[in-house]
Amino acid sequence: MGPQFCNSSWSFNVTKIKDLMTSLREHWPNIYKDTSEDEFWSHEWNKHGTCCANDLLIRNEFGYFDAGLKLAAKYNITMSLSLAGIVPSSQQQYTVSMIEAATKAHLGVTPVIVCYKNKKINKYLIKEIRQIGRAHV
Helix, strand or coil: CCCCCCCCCCCHHHHHHHHHHHHHHHHHHCCCCCCCCHHHHEEEHHHHHHHHCCCCCCCCHHHHHHHHHHHHHCCHHHHHHHHHHCCCCCCCCHHHHHHHHHHHHHCCCCCEEEEEECCCCCCCEEEEEECCCCCCC
């Protein structure tokens, strides 16, 4: 993982991303029902965005989230998996090697797959798929 929480004095300002709200709601939503809509984005900015704000392409909240949305579109993991027949399902299970192969075939990178054990169903589930390598917007 990269650097985290680089500038605690640079507080998140949701008004800086108002022009991105529609896209953020669709492609980078807050899935935690017990928090406000922008709390997740605030966390992402404070933890990660402040560490790349010196980059000329980033500079502020708008640049950070705009770059993130562009990278998500360019390196679309969901599409990579779908092209390999890997789609969300409560019936079908997929192996880590299947997910790695699909991502490598479409995006040219082998991802790091982070899982967690769901104790209610006693199974491991994917928490996160991380792409390793230098991405360019």
